[in-house]
Amino acid sequence: MEQFGFFILLLDATLRVSVPLVLAAIAGLFSERSGIVDIGLEGKMLGGAFAAAAASYVCSERLAAAGLEGLLPAAAWVGLAAAVSWSVLLALLHGVASIRYHGNQIVSGVAINILMSGLTVLLGIAWFSQGGRTPQLPPGGRFRPVVWPGAEAVAEVPILGHLYSELLSGHNVLVYLAFLAVPLAFWVVYRTRFGLRLRAVGENPEAVDTAGISVAGMRYRAVIVCGALCGVAGAYLSTAQSAAFIKDMTAGKGFIALAALVFGKWRPVPTLLACLLFGFLDAVAARLQGSFDLEATTPLVRALVDAAPFVIEALPYALVVLLLAGFVGRAIAPKASGIPYVKSG
Amino acid sequence: MATADAGFGLPRWAVNGLLPLVNLVAAFAVSGIVILILGESPVEAVVALVRGAFGFREAWGYTLYYATNFIFTALAFSIAAHCGLFNIGGEGQGYIGGLGVGLACLYLDVLPFFLLVPVAIVGGALFGAAWAWVPAYLQARRGSHVVITTIMFNFIAATVMVYLLVNVLIEPGQMSPQSRDFAEHARLPAMHDMMGWLGIDFPRTPLNAAFIWALACAGLVWVYVWHTRWGYELRTVGANPDAAVYAGISPARNIVRAMVISGALAGMMGLNEVMGVNQRLLLNFTAGYGFVGIAVSLMGRNHPVGILVASLLFGALYQGGAELAFEMPRVSRELVVVIQGLVIMFVGALEFLFLPAFRPWLQKRRQAASAAAAAAEQE
Numbered sequence: 272m273e274q275f276g277f278f279i280l281l282l283d284a285t286l287r288v289s290v291p292l293v294l295a296a297i298a299g300l301f302s303e304r305s306g307i308v309d310i311g312l313e314g315k316m317l318g319g320a321f322a323a324a325a326a327s328y329v330c331s332e333r334l335a336a337a338g339l340e341g342l343l344p345a346a347a348w349v350g351l352a353a354a355v356s357w358s359v360l361l362a363l364l365h366g367v368a369s370i371r372y373h374g375n376q377i378v379s380g381v382a383i384n385i386l387m388s389g390l391t392v393l394l395g396i397a398w399f400s401q402g403g404r405t406p407q408l409p410p411g412g413r414f415r416p417v418v419w420p421g422a423e424a425v426a427e428v429p430i431l432g433h434l435y436s437e438l439l440s441g442h443n444v445l446v447y448l449a450f451l452a453v454p455l456a457f458w459v460v461y462r463t464r465f466g467l468r469l470r471a472v473g474e475n476p477e478a479v480d481t482a483g484i485s486v487a488g489m490r491y492r493a494v495i496v497c498g499a500l501c502g503v504a505g506a507y508l509s510t511a512q513s514a515a516f517i518k519d520m521t522a523g524k525g526f527i528a529l530a531a532l533v534f535g536k537w538r539p540v541p542t543l544l545a546c547l548l549f550g551f552l553d554a555v556a557a558r559l560q561g562s563f564d565l566e567a568t569t570p571l572v573r574a575l576v577d578a579a580p581f582v583i584e585a586l587p588y589a590l591v592v593l594l595l596a597g598f599v600g601r602a603i604a605p606k607a608s609g610i611p612y613v614k615s616g
Numbered sequence: 617m618a619t620a621d622a623g624f625g626l627p628r629w630a631v632n633g634l635l636p637l638v639n640l641v642a643a644f645a646v647s648g649i650v651i652l653i654l655g656e657s658p659v660e661a662v663v664a665l666v667r668g669a670f671g672f673r674e675a676w677g678y679t680l681y682y683a684t685n686f687i688f689t690a691l692a693f694s695i696a697a698h699c700g701l702f703n704i705g706g707e708g709q710g711y712i713g714g715l716g717v718g719l720a721c722l723y724l725d726v727l728p729f730f731l732l733v734p735v736a737i738v739g740g741a742l743f744g745a746a747w748a749w750v751p752a753y754l755q756a757r758r759g760s761h762v763v764i765t766t767i768m769f770n771f772i773a774a775t776v777m778v779y780l781l782v783n784v785l786i787e788p789g790q791m792s793p794q795s796r797d798f799a800e801h802a803r804l805p806a807m808h809d810m811m812g813w814l815g816i817d818f819p820r821t822p823l824n825a826a827f828i829w830a831l832a833c834a835g836l837v838w839v840y841v842w843h844t845r846w847g848y849e850l851r852t853v854g855a856n857p858d859a860a861v862y863a864g865i866s867p868a869r870n871i872v873r874a875m876v877i878s879g880a881l882a883g884m885m886g887l888n889e890v891m892g893v894n895q896r897l898l899l900n901f902t903a904g905y906g907f908v909g910i911a912v913s914l915m916g917r918n919h920p921v922g923i924l925v926a927s928l929l930f931g932a933l934y935q936g937g938a939e940l941a942f943e944m945p946r947v948s949r950e951l952v953v954v955i956q957g958l959v960i961m962f963v964g965a966l967e968f969l970f971l972p973a974f975r976p977w978l979q980k981r982r983q984a985a986s987a988a989a990a991a992a993e994q995e
Contacts, residue, residue, distance in 0.1 A: 310704075310767070368966050372965070372966055372968055373968070374965035374966055375964060375965055376965075377702050378910070378961075379965035381704070381907065381964075383957070385907060385956055386957025388950075388957075389951070390650070390954050392948065392950040392953075393950040393953075396948040397654045397655070397946045397947070403948075403950075523771060526767055529764070530764075578783070581778065581779040584775050585776070588769075588772050591764065592754065592765050592768050592769070595764060596754045596758040596765075597758050
């Protein structure tokens with residue numbers, strides 16, 4: 272029973288660390304399926320995280336000053352709106368560079384990542400003077416856990432009660448949003464006219480153009496969706512998972528999401544599974560450190576145990592390299608991705 | 617890659633000089649707006665920055681020390697770019713290259729100084745090259761895209777280094793994850809010492825002999841890319857892999873060759889940081905220099921001369937930015953990172969943003985020139 276409880280906690284942690292990965296990976300899916308390579312997921316997420324924390328802090332300050340503590344939950348939503356707007360702006364910058372000016376999409380992505388890693392800290396120090404952090408949000412000013420009806424009542428029921436009250440209930444609204452985004456993305460990409468055109472514009476833009484549909488228009492729409500989802504991922508990091516923005520708080524999550532997208536072969540459901548796998552590895556590695564009694568073991572075992580968290584940490588990156596090399600399956604990117612579309616004639 | 621050959625039939629001076637300059641001005645203009653938003657005066661910021669970078673002799677030392685890192689990583693990026701490859705892995709290759717340098721200094725320090733220096737250089741180059749070889753091989757033989765694999769290798773490098781420094785190389789009895797200090801003779805001579813030998817007084821700065829090696833590497837890259845058969849093959853593959861195959865040149869072999877040289881050059885950044893400045897192995901000594909190399913190389917049009925100029929510019933930005941952060945309380949060091957991002961955006965991705973504004977003028981110039989030539993012929 273105790274082991275089952277540990278397992279539930281591990282899955283719970285997996286869900287929580289997977290959320291930004293899922294959102295950013297689905298964001299990348301829209302962009303890359305339209306033919307726009309996006310290695311700027313990291314930067315957009317980071318920018319979004321800062322915008323969310325800064326906006327909801329300022330908003331909650333104002334509300335508190337006006338004596339409207341009851342309205343504090345609105346601050347989190349203001350933060351979310353700020354994160355999404357800022358991230359969409361960045362996505363449009365990437366879009367203009369790659370669609371309008373046929374710029375190198377890798378260069379543009381690198382630029383956005385570097386720009387945001389600098390700008391968030393620069394503005395953070397100038398506005399809040401806490402060394403790049405934003406001030407701690409009051410409890411009401413962030414996204415709070417939503418307790419499902421009856422969760423308390425069934426918490427003591429073995430297995431099913433645990434599952435319901437620990438794993439399903441008690442997350443914030445952005446967690447549910449992230450996991451809803453996957454079936455929604457599936458439906459949009461495979462079951463709507465927009466999705467058909469999206470896939471076509473990433474595989475064969477000439478054909479889309481011939482059909483009288485604007486290639487640029489489709490791609491702009493795709494990068495806007497990408498930006499919005501990255502913004503939600505950023506807001507999750509700074510106003511749901513924690514209660515402030517911290518310097519470089521994305522810490523490579525944008526690239527793990529990119530890896531998951533490649534690992535999921537640019538399809539929504541496999542991408543979700545890859546995100547959960549990488550999130551699970553992350554959760555395991557966090558629990559592995561210092562959890563063994565090493566006194567009684569041989570030096571070799573001790574060395575292996577010491578190395579284990581690092582091996583697990585590097586595993587997502589190594590898996591993606593192996594996948595791309597065709598050693599475990601084959602990942603083929605949308606055919607037109609990364610190539611600017613130049614209308615001939 | 618959008619390099620000089622994608623110039624829309626413009627004269628070379630316009631593509632290699634005018635456009636980068638205009639884009640640089642645009643990047644600085646936006647940076648000025650950022651400074652205004654912070655509530656400081658952009659003009660005063662520029663004055664403080666230039667003074668901080670060049671205003672006193674010590675500043676020169678720091679500026680050139682930063683430039684040393686950028687020369688190495690930019691040369692690394694450029695040689696891969698000439699082969700049509702986007703090597704984003706300079707950061708990881710420099711990190712692992714530094715490990716190679718550090719291992720040589722830690723475990724081969726029975727060697728005398730004049731043997732240890734070349735051994736450390738070879739060690740750094742080999743480790744950096746090996747770290748680039750895997751993505752290169754996978755691109756050449758298995759078609760996996762070098763952009764994604766080198767990004768992944770950056771993260772793997774970071775994990776490897778944390779593991780090694782925390783568990784293996786840490787100085788016994790120490791809490792912080794770093795190796796012991798290198799022996800006295802296992803260090804690159806500092807510029808102030810070398811100048812001292814010549815009887816010239818130079819202030820104490822991190823600038824060291826690696827700077828001279830960086831200049832030499834720039835020369836070597838120039839010779840290799842433009843004056844050897846291998847360089848010709850490499851550029852041919854970069855310009856048109858299909859044509860290269862017809863000419864009997866193997867794209868696969870050249871991809872591996874370009875990436876291995878690229879990794880070796882990136883590893884030299886580790887030489888400057890590990891053997892020249894820190895004189896021990898520690899975490900995160902790469903500090904993003906691998907990524908700055910991309911900006912520097914784009915700015916310098918992937919040419920060694922351009923890279924030297926752009927490295928000086930970025931070295932000045934780094935040093936001047938540090939001084940600026942001292943003088944202006946509302947401006948922090950990260951301003952330099954912002955400027956860097958803007959430079960990459962404008963010079964790299966928005967390369968042709970201002971082209972429409974210049975095209976009529978350039979065409980008019982060309983027409984005037986040909987009309988003048990025709991008139992001269994008639995006379």
